[in-house]
Amino acid sequence: MMSAMDLKPRRVLVTYESVTGNTKRVAEAIAAVIPGAVLLPITEAPDPGEYDAVFVGFWCDKGHASEAADAYLKSHPSYPFILFGTLGGVPGVGYSVTYENRVREELTAAQVPFRDFRLWQGKIDPELVEKSKARFPMTPERLSRIAAAATHPDAADLKDAQVWALEQLTGS
Ligand SMILES: Cc1cc2nc3c(=O)[nH]c(=O)nc-3n(C[C@H](O)[C@H](O)[C@H](O)COP(=O)(O)O)c2cc1C
16 A cells, blocks of 8 residues: 655646636646645746656546647647546546546657546537537436536545545555
């Protein structure tokens, strides 16, 4: 079992882009288990070179990494970022896999040598659900997907994010 005592890097930045709070909650959970970690919104993120490890969190915006985080990553090629994110879909299933692969491919093409990329589910803003009804019919499957996302990120997700984050820093 990893503990904060085993951490190797000393200066750690956790930066995130979040509109409805899901990615921010994951970022806060991660920063909370890393002693001395600096937690900043992506708009205030300094040059990653000032840190030994940089976690960058973003949300899935219509199948792409949210814009400000994407721009930050691509404007610092060659830094080995550690990536995390939230999305409405279930990580590892169907469309979420397409999204994850797309982000990986785009960053690789932009020569951003990220170390890992983990996703957690995040509730979908009710206003967006309302607006998208016109474009996407509310099938029973869609309604149940939205309902399933509504409780995330939950306590288990946040704990999982903390374990994952410590593993990133201990290199195991
Ligand atoms: C404009 C918009 C577009 C979205 N597009 C997708 C999408 O393509 N796929 C998906 O799984 N979730 C999508 N979502 C859901 C968000 O990625 C999810 O709710 C995320 O956790 C929001 O993060 P935040 O609370 O940190 O802003 C979208 C949400 C919004 C508001």
